Amino acid sequence: MKKGKKLYEGKAKILYAAPEKGMAIQHFKDDATAFNNLKKSTIEGKGILNNRISEHILSSLNQIGIETHLIKRINMREQLIKLVEIIPIEFIVRNIATGSLSKRLGIEEGTVLEKPLLEFCYKSDSLGDPLIAREHIYTFNYCDEKTLDFITKQCFRVNDFLQGMFKAIEIKLVDFKLEFGRERKEESGSTVAKTLIADEISPDTCRLWDATTDKKLDKDLFRKDLGNLIEGYQEVARRLGILHEQSNISPIKFTKPTAVKIKKNK
């Protein structure tokens, strides 16, 4: 599929125009960033794994009637998606306390929450994605009340579905981030808007812990230097049944070049 012009470049993905109106091509990069861009690296193979894992999760959601922007995966690094207007809020669902929740409120890491907690953060790199209340969303018109009620229900439905999906492969879904967008379509002379899950759902946007050992299988491997990120993401893909055992996406290690002695023929 022929890519059109670049529409947007984010930290981990690039969006290109697609040949058909109302669609776009989402390209997964190997770039990893953390702490609001203070920590950066390129991790070979990350984009391929996230493309595959996110395709698996979003298409499973599409199948159970939770609409997402995913149309189909096109190749190793790209997906065809519906072009949506992103709502400038990160919707964070938490089942176990860790990360910014533990830091902010002093809740002990690993505390299982009595029921899932939904938080809203305003999407702004320059402000560090600050936590906001429902009232901020209405006051500043980030999203209307009806849409926010719909999104709230979708967040908990996604959590129920994903918790089950990961539990079956012995992984705890600790927390995750969702983004939503508005798709506008002309239908019999008027514009109708639909709210869809956008962006990606992958180990970049979820915290995933091994159910027995609590070993981290997500982006915290990079954020906190806990181990090889690719091995963690591969483990998630392997357990989801979307990575063959013999698959070989691993960081390429270059050794120092050494001089080779060539014997001259006497």
Ligand code: 5GP
């Ligand atoms: P925390 O607020 O504890 O840092 O993150 C909560 C959850 O949301 C984690 O699963 C984390 O990966 C995800 N999350 C929050 N903000 C972002 C973000 O800006 N980018 C990505 N990739 N994930 C985020």
